[in-house]
Amino acid sequence: MEPIIGIDLGTTNSEVAFIINEKPEVLKDNDDGIIPSCVSLDQANNIIVGRKAKNQAALYPDKTVLSVKRLMGTNEKIALNGELYSPQEISAFILRELKDRAERVTGQKISKAVITTPAYFTDAQRHATREAGEIAGLNVVRILNEPTAAALVYETCETEPQRIMVYDLGGGTFDISIVRIEDGVVEVLASTGDNHLGGDDFDHEIEKILIAHLKDNFNVDITDQQSAMARVRHAAEQAKIELSSSPFSMIQEDFIAKRAGGADVHLSYELSKMEFESVIDSYLQKTMESVNQALKDASMLPSALDKIILVGGSTKIPAVSEMLENKFNITPHQEIDPDLCVAMGAAIQAGREMGIESNTILLDITPYTFGTSAVGELNSLPCKTKFIPIIKRNSKLPSVKSEAFATVIDGQESVEILVYQGENPNALDNVEIGKFLFRLSPNLPAYSIIILKYELDINGILKIKAVEKDSGKEISGVIQNAFADIEEDRLKNSRKRVNSAWSSDSEQYLDDDSISTEETEIEPNIPSDLEILMSTARDSMDRASDEDRDEIINLIEDIQDALTSGDVSKAKEIGQELEDIIFYLE
Numbered sequence: 001m002e003p004i005i006g007i008d009l010g011t012t013n014s015e016v017a018f019i020i021n022e023k024p025e026v027l028k029d030n031d032d033g034i035i036p037s038c039v040s041l042d043q044a045n046n047i048i049v050g051r052k053a054k055n056q057a058a059l060y061p062d063k064t065v066l067s068v069k070r071l072m073g074t075n076e077k078i079a080l081n082g083e084l085y086s087p088q089e090i091s092a093f094i095l096r097e098l099k100d101r102a103e104r105v106t107g108q109k110i111s112k113a114v115i116t117t118p119a120y121f122t123d124a125q126r127h128a129t130r131e132a133g134e135i136a137g138l139n140v141v142r143i144l145n146e147p148t149a150a151a152l153v154y155e156t157c158e159t160e161p162q163r164i165m166v167y168d169l170g171g172g173t174f175d176i177s178i179v180r181i182e183d184g185v186v187e188v189l190a191s192t193g194d195n196h197l198g199g200d201d202f203d204h205e206i207e208k209i210l211i212a213h214l215k216d217n218f219n220v221d222i223t224d225q226q227s228a229m230a231r232v233r234h235a236a237e238q239a240k241i242e243l244s245s246s247p248f249s250m251i252q253e254d255f256i257a258k259r260a261g262g263a264d265v266h267l268s269y270e271l272s273k274m275e276f277e278s279v280i281d282s283y284l285q286k287t288m289e290s291v292n293q294a295l296k297d298a299s300m301l302p303s304a305l306d307k308i309i310l311v312g313g314s315t316k317i318p319a320v321s322e323m324l325e326n327k328f329n330i331t332p333h334q335e336i337d338p339d340l341c342v343a344m345g346a347a348i349q350a351g352r353e354m355g356i357e358s359n360t361i362l363l364d365i366t367p368y369t370f371g372t373s374a375v376g377e378l379n380s381l382p383c384k385t386k387f388i389p390i391i392k393r394n395s396k397l398p399s400v401k402s403e404a405f406a407t408v409i410d411g412q413e414s415v416e417i418l419v420y421q422g423e424n425p426n427a428l429d430n431v432e433i434g435k436f437l438f439r440l441s442p443n444l445p446a447y448s449i450i451i452l453k454y455e456l457d458i459n460g461i462l463k464i465k466a467v468e469k470d471s472g473k474e475i476s477g478v479i480q481n482a483f484a485d486i487e488e489d490r491l492k493n494s495r496k497r498v499n500s501a502w503s504s505d506s507e508q509y510l511d512d513d514s515i516s517t518e519e520t521e522i523e524p525n526i527p528s529d530l531e532i533l534m535s536t537a538r539d540s541m542d543r544a545s546d547e548d549r550d551e552i553i554n555l556i557e558d559i560q561d562a563l564t565s566g567d568v569s570k571a572k573e574i575g576q577e578l579e580d581i582i583f584y585l586e
Helices: 053-057 088-105 122-135 148-153 199-218 226-242 273-297 318-328 340-352 488-503 506-512 528-543 544-562 566-586
Strands: 007-008 013-020 023-026 038-041 047-049 065-066 078-080 083-085 112-117 139-145 162-169 173-180 185-194 249-256 264-272 307-311 361-363 370-378 381-391 399-406 413-422 431-439 448-455 462-468 473-477
Touching: 007 088, 007 148, 007 340, 013 088, 013 340, 023 340, 038 053, 038 088, 047 053, 047 088, 053 065, 053 264, 053 528, 078 088, 083 088, 083 318, 083 488, 088 112, 088 122, 112 122, 112 148, 122 139, 122 431, 122 488, 139 148, 139 340, 148 162, 148 173, 148 185, 148 307, 148 318, 148 340, 162 273, 162 318, 173 273, 173 544, 185 273, 199 226, 199 249, 199 264, 199 273, 226 249, 226 264, 264 273, 307 318, 307 340, 340 361, 370 399, 370 448, 381 399, 381 448, 413 462, 431 462, 528 544, 528 566
Parallel strands: 007 112, 112 139, 162 307, 185 361
Antiparallel strands: 007 013, 013 023, 038 047, 038 065, 078 083, 162 173, 173 185, 249 264, 370 381, 370 413, 399 448, 413 431, 448 462, 462 473
């Protein structure tokens, strides 16, 4: 039986899970199984992923990539080590780390995976996720919606029929799904959400508070200082986490900036839970709009819900469960770790794909409507771009629908078939995800029938077919949008680039002509003893407390500043302080 792993590819953190002794387990490697979705470069300019990458984000923000999931399905390029990478390629580094971990822990060669995505991910984002898996050397056998994955985990705990709301608030995305579990059937009734709402937005609100504090009290603007902003970003995230269990968080970052006269500025700000909840309240209320829409789509009253499941790290914020409990008079469930729940569900589905017996039937849905444009009437006026829905949102997957259209004029030579995703009656206000040009048979009379057939597979990927009714002539294809058109040559090139960067030694990177002089002079003339000391310090940050970690970062920056100014003796003096901290930690 060929092994298949389950992967939760998250905005902030990612996990990989596998069926062990017939149960889903998140794979741990001397850690808690949670791997930050962070890609960076070490001192030798080799790619590193996970905790070590995130630890040095404040030191080297220009060499670190965070929250790449929010860029999936776009054409944006990301600079790293003088190379420009697509979001799929950066995500492939994370997936490669998860793949390698699975091989180390299980002792088996891994080439297949189930990967989860937010239920509200678009066609472009789903294609991009599949492509990232292919680049990482994984055959993605299934794209599974995150709330559905969570429901699979809780289904194993249920014996009675249940109507469940899965509230999934992660680092960068939000999903809400209404699920019915009955007689071994997990049926998704409705899904909606927001692909740009999550914990990153909450961090940003704290950042704005801290930036304003520095400006108001010290007349210092750090928004154009990359290193200072990275430190503030890290401090904001830590404060958010601390406020989940404490009424106050004391945010302190020494030597965060300098005043115009050269005096050092130290950041010290006490953030209260009340102030934090106030600045994120608009985001939480926005999630409730999606909650109400999902209930409406499922034709369900709030009183019909039996259970609320919280998924995603951001649901650990107490205000989330309090808001839902006040609305539904139901205490939300978090007995399965919200950070690990989705990966476990992906593993359950991976087990099903491997042929492991399961009495569960999974019925998922599409959160979007797919259709085309045609000449028609909109708001009682003639319109050339009227949106004609063919597969409507919340349709069960897989779904197959057909619709008949007519040509407009005698002898029409072709039809341009535009494929859209969205809910707006004007197709131009929806997302165009692909197009076909259908060459018609010669001398067709006006009003000849063309039949469009849409087929949405279990992964939410669309195939279409157009047929001339009278002649039987047809064209068909898989919709590949401009963002995620997986051309084989480009895919091979991306895989080669990622593999090369993953396994290359430092000399290859240091010889790269594309690296700017400024980058290669970040640490000029570093004495070997200090270089070893700073490397040891970075490695030790994994086991350091937040306070010690911040002190390590500050000391490393001070050493680098001293070396840049040519004061080696001062650098070694500061190095002694750093050595004392490392000795204490060890």
